[in-house]
Amino acid sequence: MSDAPAVEMLGISKRFGPVQANADVNLTVARGTVHGIVGENGAGKSTLMSVLYGFYTSDSGSIKVFGQDASIRNAHEAIALGIGMVHQHFMLVDTLTALENVMLGAEPHVLLRKAEAQVRHRLGELMASTGLKVALDALVGDLSVGDRQRLEILKALYRGAKILILDEPTAVLTPQETEQLFGVLNLLRGQGTTILLITHKLKEVMRLCDRVTVMRAGRVVEEVAIADATLEGLAESMVGRKVQMGRVGDSDKPAGATLLQASGLHVVDAMGVARLHDLALELRAGEIVGVAGVSGNGQSELLEVLSGLLVPQQGRMSVGGRQFEARAWIDPRTARTLGLAHVPEDRHERAMVMSFAAWESAVLGYEWLPQYCRVGWMQHPQMRKATVDMMERFDVRPRDAQLLCASFSGGNQQKLVLARELGQSPQVLLVGQPTRGVDIGAIEFIYGQLRAMRDAGCAVLVVSSELDEILALSDRVIVMNQGHVAGELPIEHCNEKTLGMLMIGGGSATPATATTEVAA
């Protein structure tokens, strides 16, 4: 067994038409290490990994895997070389069972019964040695996100992966699931698996990786051992300038008058499952209320109910001087007229019409305002001008109001949506996942804008699956579990452990038990 590195990529360059996605990139990953690759969206990290996994062929450069020259032209060749990839969006068939998904395309026998038996046996061994437990006979569609990810890793290992590429693996996980994943990755590293971790979460890099490569604009700007790296230093190399992270600018004023009050909210979905259960909530002027919780515990429904998208079965709400009952619930347009703005969680499906030009989506929801619409006639010049103003104020790039919404990067889309919703100076602002898929540089800006809204006397509700985000923004935190408020804490009493325990329904557990729970 030689000591050649697991992966050596030398002078990799890749162009897409006019875009230089990778420029002379060198990457060396030692065996049995976890190597982080960080960078903002479009920095070229995914392209580099796609070259390694055979999705793209590089224009120039060479690849060595375990010291052997390799020309990888497709995923099959990559798998044959022992490279496995877990994509951010899972490549699983929902209507097949977990076992069938692992087997798909790699059936060891022509008869399915025999193939299944063999795969089941092998998977049993793998699960025992790695601690990756998945119910093999469950339909993938019924599995949780964490289970699906474990299944993807199992699938890669089953196919003989000795080098595992993980693309943003924690983007969809709860803190507890993230802990479990890291446990597994540590174990795999101990067993000699080499792991490439693509991420933009620097904290995770600091915790898990042995070395890290920082990419910016298609180039490697830094490569260091974790022992020599700092969080601030990495962030700076990633963005190319100093960035403010974490909590800044606490409000010095106490919260003011109550601007939104909701109580007794009940939502039962079409399957008969209670999504919100007797939920009460109060938003006051000049405070940011963070809603933490494991995804799927009613946060999305809460946003939809408060913004008028979803009519609850029971409940009442008062906002903007008006009372609403479940049988005559607020609708989104009324909400806007009452100064209740909503930045939805789902940017692509809800917040914009992706096939519209920026200047058309920039008035979505406000297209009835007199400055945009006179006697039913859309005022295109005014709409364009308003869009240019929004782009100017929120630094949306490129500053092209004619460009299709789909052509903007996630961060710039989000800035445009925020510009639209904040532009009408709302009294109450509901924000779902303010920085999902957004670069560090833009995150800093978005946080600044939300704090500015609070300081201007707006009541802000932030729903986020990122605990760091909740901790960085909120003045008061509500933790949701199974559709009701599991706890409400002022920010001074919040940390990852207390919130994490409440999120998984642990009640007011002491920090000590929280630690053991997380470690297990």
Added chain:
Amino acid sequence: MTHQPLPRWADLVLLPIVNLAVALLAAGVMVWWVGQDPLEVLKVLLHGAFGTPRGLSYTLYYATTFVFTGLAVAVAFHGGLFNIGGEGQAILGGLGTGLVALWLAASLPAWLMLPLMLLAGALFGMVWAAVPAYLQAYRGSHVVITTIMFNFLASSLLVYLLVNHLKVPGNMSVESAPFADSAKLPSMATFLGWLGIEWPNSPLNTSVFLAVMAAAGVYFFLWHTRLGYELRATGSSARAAAYAGIRPKHQVMLAMGLSGALAGMVGMNEVAGVNGRLLLEYVSGAGFTGIAVSLMGRSHPFGIVLASVLFGALFQGGAEVSFEVRGFSRDMVVMLQGFIVLFSGAMAYVLAPAVGWAVQGLRSPAATTSEKGAAHG
């Protein structure tokens, strides 16, 4: 990243032209294969469609109907709905136009009668489309299925009414009594005659202007009014529209209602303009041709007008070819139409990567670098 969307001009102009050329090429090969000279056939076809005032009149007469049915499909499509019921809505439109004419034409002057007939045709078409729309919006039955069924209902209804109530007793043919003169739309020959221009007699009538106005109206409605904005938002992303406070169910009703009204205007051309009475076959598949027209015209009114003229030319020129060229049956013309629908409609985007590749090769890389680079900033 490898599949950049085409630039707008290439998508709207270049791609349809390339598709049309490929369709003609494929049809040419077929024509050559059955032993005819493709160029000769094309020459006869073009001459038949555009070469004489009479041929041109027929082309535009066919095109008028296709504009209405094409616009009908396009409006529904922008609202995210596939209206297959243009045929039935056009039948009902003709029925509305005709019934009002039979009922009132004897006592009202033309200036009042014709707008009334237009209104009645649009209203009948609208109501006929509103039923499937309601079933989709509030009862969850799919509009594609219901509109297809409503086509059969419409043609049965027409037959029933004609045979049992409208047919003139003692007359052998299944048709209503002729309308009074005030219910007849002036033909193009008459209209141009007023202006002192001589024009041969043909089915082409002044409803062609109505078609152009309808196309312009649809354009302004979709891209310049709030209702059109909300309709397109709903069609492109129903969830985003709901977020904006637009009620999707109302939009389904609006899109289908307008769509049906446009299809219903076919009655002005075929019933009021040409036949001057109600008979059995005045739509004869134009509702379905409208789907192809709308596909080819990329659901844009301007494109639909062009595609309608093309299909009108195929109908008229094709008839001429089957008459002039020995051994070239009408079926060959239908085949040619089939190729055009296939390449411009069903396979409209098959050639898009090739066109995109060619377009990108033509542009200088330096000019696009800054643009694309910025888009990723």
